[in-house]
Amino acid sequence: MTVTISRLYDDATVAQAAIGRLQQAGVVDDDISLLANNSEKWFSPDLATAAGKGAAVGAGFGGVGGLLAGLGLLVVPGLGPVVAAGWLAAALTCAAAAGAAGGILGMLAEAGVATNEAEIYAESIRRGGSLVSARVPDEDKARLEALLDPSSVDIAQRRSELQSSGWAAFEPAAAAPATDDRAGTRSEPAG
Template identity: 45%
Template sequence: MSRTVSALYDKYDEAAAAVRELEDAGIPAADISLVSNNVDNHYRVEADKETAGDIAADGAGAGSLIGGGAGLLAGLGVIAIPGIGPVVAAGWLAATAVGAAAGAIAGAIGGGIVGSLTRSGVSEEDAHLYAEGVRRGGSLVSVRVEADREAAVEQILHAHDHVDLAARGGALRDNGWRQFDESGRAFSEEELARARQDPRQPLI
């Protein structure tokens, strides 16, 4: 039975390193997803990449966001997530969300990232924390894996400098945060810069 294992990273480089190690361990790119905040255009992708809006509008399908032979990171594209804004993303999580957006407003993920995560088996509490972590400048790696490889995937994800989700959630709640709001506004570049310095600070 397939399960979903996820990890949040404050630094994109840590998330990308985890993705590469997962692929080196034989995890197919089609089973890995990466979503990273890009409100400040911090990470650049190829100029000719399709956006989620393009994919939803022309019916190209979810496969457009999944990396090919060069690996998942080669398939990164720019999409917009309600409540977060622009992200660079690739893989099944982004593809599932894009599929939900077909026929909706171009460039936005129908059902949002929380819905996509919970549909994949992530608890609602963790899904809100992952989404808020991305909103505050982080990067999320999610992996679909069979039960017999779950421990190995967790070991790879946790070998990189990942966020302690329970501790981060406690810090956010202490500062007045309750849950991720998909109808809320995305951070400005200035706010995102502050959030990148300290993702726990009370930016609501």
């Protein structure tokens, strides 16, 4: 049986490293996905120039190039434009083309992510985070989750932070808050 494992990162470089660890552990690119709303961290001018050169994009990312060579921008209801790659991005694209409802929460639920976690992932992506997900054999779940854990966001702590700022649940129609100084988070503009 295959299960989905996911981790959230506030730093794009740390998310890239997590993808690299999954690949080194034998998870194939077809089973890894990325959704991120911090495109300035994923698309540097050098990588944008290399985009037309296929594998050159991957070379810019070092060992994680295979998956990330397919990076593209995707507009996701509730999140806006996101950097996306992998099977989850493909599922979102197909759902949008078919006019399917549910958006990011529906896709994460279909992938086996619990609703309470999916809401935190979606809100954190909206605020600038990066979500790395992988489809893995059930018997490898614990080992591969351990590879994703270093520097990942503590979901319970993130929920507490969001709720203390007045957030109750992910609302796809809500506008993204303005960026603050903390990596991967945004806050309401003053005034």
